[in-house]
Amino acid sequence: MALSPLVLPGDPIPPGALPTSSNPSIPLKLGPGLRHIPPDRIVPVVAGELCIDHKKNAVWVETNGGRYIPTAGDLILATVHHSTSDSFSCSISPHTPFASLPHLAFAGVTRKTRPQLNPGSLVYARIALANKHMDPEIECVNPATGKSDGMGELKGGMLFDVSLGMSRRLMMPNPSAQGSMVILDEIAEKVPFEMAVGRNGRVWVDAEGVAKTLVVGRAIQETDEGNLGVDEQRKVAKRLLRDL
Amino acid sequence: MTLPDASLSHIHRADGSATYLQNGYSIIGGVNGPIEVGRRDELPEEATIDVIVRPAVGVGGTRERHLESIIHSTLQHVILIQNHPRTLIQVTLQVIRMPDSDTFNSKKRQFSSPLRILPSLLQTALLALLSASIPLSTTFTASLITVARGSNTVINPSPEDLQNARSTHVLAFSAEGDLLVAESQGEFEIGDWERVFEMGLHAARSGSENRKGADSDVVMLDDDQGGALRGLVQQKIEKDQKWKENIK
Numbered sequence: 091m092a093l094s095p096l097v098l099p100g101d102p103i104p105p106g107a108l109p110t111s112s113n114p115s116i117p118l119k120l121g122p123g124l125r126h127i128p129p130d131r132i133v134p135v136v137a138g139e140l141c142i143d144h145k146k147n148a149v150w151v152e153t154n155g156g157r158y159i160p161t162a163g164d165l166i167l168a169t170v171h172h173s174t175s176d177s178f179s180c181s182i183s184p185h186t187p188f189a190s191l192p193h194l195a196f197a198g199v200t201r202k203t204r205p206q207l208n209p210g211s212l213v214y215a216r217i218a219l220a221n222k223h224m225d226p227e228i229e230c231v232n233p234a235t236g237k238s239d240g241m242g243e244l245k246g247g248m249l250f251d252v253s254l255g256m257s258r259r260l261m262m263p264n265p266s267a268q269g270s271m272v273i274l275d276e277i278a279e280k281v282p283f284e285m286a287v288g289r290n291g292r293v294w295v296d297a298e299g300v301a302k303t304l305v306v307g308r309a310i311q312e313t314d315e316g317n318l319g320v321d322e323q324r325k326v327a328k329r330l331l332r333d334l
Numbered sequence: 335m336t337l338p339d340a341s342l343s344h345i346h347r348a349d350g351s352a353t354y355l356q357n358g359y360s361i362i363g364g365v366n367g368p369i370e371v372g373r374r375d376e377l378p379e380e381a382t383i384d385v386i387v388r389p390a391v392g393v394g395g396t397r398e399r400h401l402e403s404i405i406h407s408t409l410q411h412v413i414l415i416q417n418h419p420r421t422l423i424q425v426t427l428q429v430i431r432m433p434d435s436d437t438f439n440s441k442k443r444q445f446s447s448p449l450r451i452l453p454s455l456l457q458t459a460l461l462a463l464l465s466a467s468i469p470l471s472t473t474f475t476a477s478l479i480t481v482a483r484g485s486n487t488v489i490n491p492s493p494e495d496l497q498n499a500r501s502t503h504v505l506a507f508s509a510e511g512d513l514l515v516a517e518s519q520g521e522f523e524i525g526d527w528e529r530v531f532e533m534g535l536h537a538a539r540s541g542s543e544n545r546k547g548a549d550s551d552v553v554m555l556d557d558d559q560g561g562a563l564r565g566l567v568q569q570k571i572e573k574d575q576k577w578k579e580n581i582k
Contacts, residue, residue: 096568098464100472100509125414125469135414135469137567139575154574156467157349157368185369222419255574270577317576 097134097151107140108132111147121150154255158183158290160220165241165261167249167288168228170211178207180215180228182290187225191215195229197238205243212244212294214286244286247296250307256314260287272320273309276327281305281334305330338457338562342570343465350466354458357478357490358433361454363462368421375422380415382422387455390429397448404452405459408506408515412460414469423468425459433493447519450496452504453478456515457563464567473563474514475538476506481526489533501526505534 095107108118120126123136134140138153160166160182168180171188179188191213193204207213219227230241252260259269266272277283283297283306293310297303312318312326338356345351348364355361368381375382385406387398405425413423429451453476463470480491480499488495496502501520508514518527 096564096571098473098509098564098567099470123467123469133471135417135471136467137464137571138467139571152575153467153571155343155350155465157366159368185366187370222417259577268581270580317573319576320580 095140096137097140098137099133099135101134103132103134103140107142109142109144109147109149111144113147116147119146119148121148123151123153124149152255154253156254157186158254160189160217160226160290162217162220164217164220164289165287166215166217166228166290167244167286167292167294168213168215168290170207170209170213172209173207178213180213182226182228189217189226189228191228191230195231196242197231197236199231207243212249214241214244214288214294216241240286244294244296247284247294248300248303248307250293250295250311252291252293252310252314254289254291256310257287257289257291257293260285260293260310261289270320271313271323273313273318273323273327274306276324277306277309277331280331301334305334338454338566340458340461340566342461342566348466350462350464350468352458352461352465353430354454354461356454356457358431358493359429359451359454360431361451361458362428362430363458364426364428365424365459365462365466365468366426367423367466367468368418369424371420371422376420379419381413381418381420383409383413383415384422384424385409385459386424386426388426388428390432401448401452401455404515404517405455408456408474409459409463411514412470412472412474412508413463414471417469425462427455427458447502449502449504449517449519450478452476452515452517453506456506461563461566465570472508472510474506474508475563476504476515477534477537479503479505479530479533481520481522481530485526485529487526487529487533489537503527503530503534505531507535507538509538511535511539 123134123138124132125135126132134151136151136153138151141152142149166182168182171179171181176193178191180191182189196205199205213230215228215230217226218229232239259265259271262268266275281297281302283295286294295303295306297306309327309330313323340352340354342352345364348366350365352363371382383406385402387401388394389398456476477489479487479489480495481487481501482498483500501522504515504517506515
């Protein structure tokens with residue numbers, strides 16, 4: 091796939107570059123990195139690759155830098171900082187206001203059976219409310235079904251920091267085919283492991299023992315830092331598994 | 335005239351970073367943000383911008399405070415501060431190296447203008463902000479222009495040109511060609527300033543001409559700063575998106 095055009099903040103987007111949907115009833119969707127200046131100007135606000143989905147009639151700018159900005163619906167890995175009378179204060183990224191996680195936003199919890207989370211515990215949660223004027227709110231339960239959907243406290247394992255672009259790649263339905271992340275499949279053949287990816291650039295990994303957990307975490311971090319291609323990833327996987 | 339060189343996002347712990355080299359100046363810029371702001375500096379409707387300039391030798395003084403205030407007022411118009419109310423965007427600019435003519439111990443220090451380093455600082459701040467994906471309304475090109483005796487104007491002057499300069503000017507233009515910064519020092523006439531203005535605008539324009547090439551595959555790396563900036567950012571983004579090459 092040829093690389094889509096690079097845009098810098100303020101660049102004019104030629105009208106021909108905008109998606110053309112076969113169904114005119116679908117409105118044009120602007121994703122992150124773009125702003126609309128009425129009446130008809132669409133201008134990028136970050137430097138990155140202009141990506142277009144003709145089917146969904148969507149356009150956005152993809153970039154791999156910066157700090158995570160909470161967005162409603164995102165799955166994230168948060169650390170519990172302290173507990174108040176009715177909620178936990180959790181840290182999503184360093185030096186940002188705490189997100190609140192209500193005690194009752196867990197699956198199967200009542201007023202009598204509140205979850206006990208100590209400071210430092212890790213939770214996999216969804217952002218319920220995000221607004222630039224307010225501190226974010228998160229939840230560990232699907233409010234429609236009352237089920238946990240895999241969210242909740244993560245016990246054991248280790249946390250690894252990766253770039254935001256890498257966490258988006260890992261969250262694709264099929265990372266090895268859609269995101270060229272073959273290293274996980276290579277390692278999974280030899281080392282069984284469990285993994286949770288947060289949209290805020292955090293990855294939790296649990297395997298049998300610290301050494302195996304570290305192999306998986308290092309593999310992801312090395313692929314991220316070195317922008318490794320498919321062949322290089324296979325080499326790294328081989329090296330890490332040999333040292334085990 | 336020397337072309338700038340830079341590397342982006344090379345500092346691990348910062349949200350965005352850039353090192354910029356031009357005319358013997360070498361500057362590391364780091365950007366953190368949007369982060370939590372102290373109650374005192376909190377603005378209810380917009381982000382607070384904090385600019386810190388650290389000199390290569392010693393601690394900052396009035397010279398650095400002056401540069402910080404110019405950079406602060408420039409960035410305030412470039413960053414979309416309404417997008418992140420009640421937060422802090424911190425820009426730290428550490429000077430690593432200065433050309434010999436502008437060092438602290440130089441005998442001619444009293445003649446060394448603080449403006450000489452300003453274009454490099456502005457350009458470093460811009461690259462670091464781009465690397466941190468902070469929403470910006472536009473990009474800009476800053477240039478240093480001197481007027482020598484005999485009204486000879488030079489853009490991005492060499493040390494000799496600086497020695498012979500009667501006045502020093504720093505102009506920054508947004509990509510649309512709007513004037514963002516105009517700082518001058520020395521003796522000059524209105525005619526000189528107008529020539530300086532035209533020269534700065536031309537340098538910024540030739541950079542933004544490349545914008546038309548945004549949808550073509552040809553990257554024009556012309557001998558101008560705007561084109562160089564685009565090339566530097568392009569390299570970084572291509573590296574980040576390398577994994578997409580194998581898809582489909």
